[in-house]
Amino acid sequence: MTKLLALTDIHIKPVGQTIIGLDPYENFKRALKHAFDHHPDAERVILMGDLTNSGTPEEYARFGEVLKSCDKPITLMCGNHDQRDNLTAAFPWATLDANGFVQDAFVYGNTRVLTIDTQYGPPFVSYAHFGAYCDARFDWLNTQLAAAKAEGQNVALFAHHPPFKVGLKGLDQIRMRDDKRMAQTLAFADVPVHLLCxxxxxxxxxxxxxxxxxxxxxTCHQTPLAFDDPSMSLSTAEPAAYGVILLTNDGVIAHTEDFDLAEDDVQPSSEAMSDA
Ligand SMILES: [Fe+2]
Ligand SMILES: [Fe+2]
Incomplete structure (x- = not known):
């Protein structure tokens, strides 16, 4: 079994700036420390996009400061709040495909892990919060899925933007819009796929x-469960979290940990067992 850590929507801002009163930099530091303290056996850290709030060099420098505490392999992904050129300039070790998209693939056991770049463009468009996937990226994905089929592998497909709707009116507008083609691509590939977004x-x-x-x-601010609200930016200070993913021979298991609520003094509860 392989354990991966997944942290997403970190939204680092310049010094002193917060989001609904939350400090993205401090939250990211706390999340990463909690994850490393509790999961020293994790093989890799996947940072799933919206690494910064505006994609400026200043914000990537602050993001990079926090990464210095990380002694594990890191995979970076690109979200709508990132700027791909600034991201790759700040972190030249980030893996790019042959066309310059921030996409990577690696295999653990019988799982092929794919991290795809769903940012609209190039060119970068600051108001394009929806995601996209283009011919060149579909070519890359088709190659990876064919390899998974040939090797008999499961696929863990990490994408910043989900291609699916979730019933939240505001957020459904800014999903990855090449959703029909993505569904066709995955159907044609004929391999077990779990999407992580x-x-x-x-x-x-x-x-x-x-x-x-x-x-x-x-790892910072959350979306309230407001199904019919058309806003794309409703935020709430509900507890933040990171993901812990287990890759087994049988498939993909995804846990989520609210790191500010997690208690270390865990005790057995005989009452809970008897009520179960
Ligand atoms: Fe985000
Ligand atoms: Fe995003």
Whole structure:
């Protein structure tokens, strides 16, 4: 079994700036420390996009400061709040595909882990909070899925933007818009796929065209459960979280940990057992 850590929607801002009173930098530091203290056996850290709030060099420098505490392999992903050029300039070790998209693939046991770049563009468009996937990226994905099929592997598909709707009117507008083509691509690949997404700042699970999915909370601010509100930016200071993913021979398991609520003095509860 392989354990991965997933942190998403970190939204680092310049010194002294907060989001609804929350400090993204301090939250990220606390999340990463909690994850490392409790999961020293994790193989890799996947940072799932919206690494910064505006994608400026100043914000990437602050993000990089926190990463200095990380002694594990790191995978970076690109979200709508990032700027791909600034991201890759700040972190030249980030893995890019042959066309310059921030995409990576690695294999643990019989699971092929794919981290895809769903940012609209280039060119960068600051107001394009919806995601996209293009011919070049679909070519890359088709190659990876064919390799998974040939090797008999499960696929853990990490994407910042979910291609599926979740019933939240505001956020459904800013999903990855090449959703039909993505569904066709995954169907044609004929391999077991579990999607792991960010962007929605809320814990959500379900299935889409037969594929399981998990959406993780932000390490900073969250989205309230407001189904009919058309706003794309409603935020609440509900507890933040990170993801702990277990890759087994049988499939993908996704846990989520509210790191500010997690208690270390865990005790057995005989009452709870007898009530279960
Ligand atoms: Fe975000
Ligand atoms: Fe996002």
């Amino acid at each position: 960010g962007h929605l700042h809320r814990t959500i699970s379900g299935s889409w065209h037969g594929h399981g999915f998990t959406v993780f909370k932000s």
